[in-house]
C-alpha cells in the first residue's frame with residue numbers, strides 16, 4: 001500500500017489521511033509514519049519509553065532480551081497489569097463509539113493493520129514464538145491507534161506505540177523486570 | 188460446452204472476461220465465498236477470542252490470527268474487484284458464522300476443524316484454472332495451516348484436563364454440525380459450472396467427505412473423543 005495515503009472526501013477533495021480521520025487523526029498519521037520508517041528511526045530513547053507502559057509508568061529494572069526469552073517472559077506477565085492495559089484499550093474504543101466515531105475508528109484500524117500486518121510479519125510461517133511477538137505488537141499498534149484517535153491525554157499508548165514502530169517488542173512487567181525484546185528490524 | 192472439462196489456464200481478469208460471463212460468474216462465486224468467509228472469520232470469532240484467551244501468549248496468538256484472516260479477506264476482495272465484482276462482503280455469510288463463540292475451547296476447536304475446511308477448499312484451488320486465484324492460495328495456505336496447527340495444539344492441551352472433555356466434545360459436535368453446509372449442496376448447479384470451467388475439480392460431496400475424514404482422524408485418533416456421523420450428502 002502506498003504511504004502516505006491521500007483520501008478523496010465526500011466533496012471530491014483530496015485530503016490527507018489525518019484530515020479524513022478528524023480529531024486525533026494527526027497523531028494516528030504520526031504513528032503510522034513512524035511504523036513505515038521502521039527501525040531506521042533515530043532518536044528513540046528506548047530505556048525511558050520502555051518504562052512508560054500503557055498501564056502507567058513502572059519503576060522496574062529493564063531487561064533487554066532475545067525473542068525466545070521475550071516469549072518465555074510473556075507467559076509470566078503480571079496479570080493485573082495486563083488487565084489494566086485491556087481496560088484502557090477498551091476505554092478508548094468505547095469513547096470513540098460514544099462519540100459516534102466508529103467509522104473513523106474502523107478506517108484508522110483498517111489502514112494501520114494493512115501497514116502493520118505485513119511489516120510485522122513472522123518470517124517463518126510455522127514459528128510460534130514469532131507469531132506471539134507479532135500478535136503482541138499488532139495488539140499494541142491497534143491500541144495505540146485507537147488511543148491516539150480518541151484524543152486521550154496523556155496518551156497511554158504513545159510510548160509503546162513508538163517502540164513497536166521502531167522495531168521493539170515491549171513485553172511487560174514479568175518476574176520483577178520490565179522485559180523488552182529486540183525482535184529485529186521492522187521489515 | 189458440457190461434457191469435456193475446461194482444459195485451459197486463465198491468466199488474468201481480462202482473459203477471464205474474454206472467455207465470457209459464464210466463466211467470470213463461476214470464478215466470481217468462488218472468490219466471493221472466500222471474501223465473506225474470511226471476514227466473518229476475523230470479525231465474528233477471532234476478535235472475541237482475543238478477550239477469551241486464558242493468558243497473554245494465547246491472546247497475542249489470537250490477535251495475530253485475527254489480523255491474518257482480515258488480510259485474507261482483503262486479498263480475496265482485491266481479486267473480486269479485479270474481476271469487476273462489487274463490494275461482496277455485505278451479503279450474508281455462510282451458516283457456520285451464526286455460531287456464537289463463548290469459550291476459548293470453542294475458539295481452538297474452531298481453528299482446528301473449521302479452518303481445516305478452509306484448507307481443504309484452498310488446496311483444491313491450487314489447481315484452479317484461474318491463475319490469480321491459484322497464486323493467491325499458494326501464498327495464503329501456509330498461514331491457514333498455521334491456524335489449524337494452532338487449533339490442534341491448543342485443543343490437545345485442553346483435553347489433558349479430564350474436566351474439559353465435555354466442553355471440547357460439545358464444541359466438536361456443534362462445530363462439525365455447522366460446518367457441513369460450508370461445502371455446498373450435493374446437487375449444485377454452481378459446482379457443475381466450477382468443474383466445467385476447471386475452477387474446481389471435485390464435487391461438493393467429495394470435498395465434504397475429505398474434510399470429515401481428516402477431522403475424524405484428529406478427533407478420534409489424537410483427542411480420543413467421539414466424531415459425529417457426517418453424511419457426505421447435504422441438500423439444505
Ligand SMILES: [Fe+2]
Nearest residue numbers: 225256259331
Ligand atoms: Fe483465512
Ligand SMILES: [Fe+2]
Nearest residue numbers: 256302331334
Ligand atoms: Fe484461518
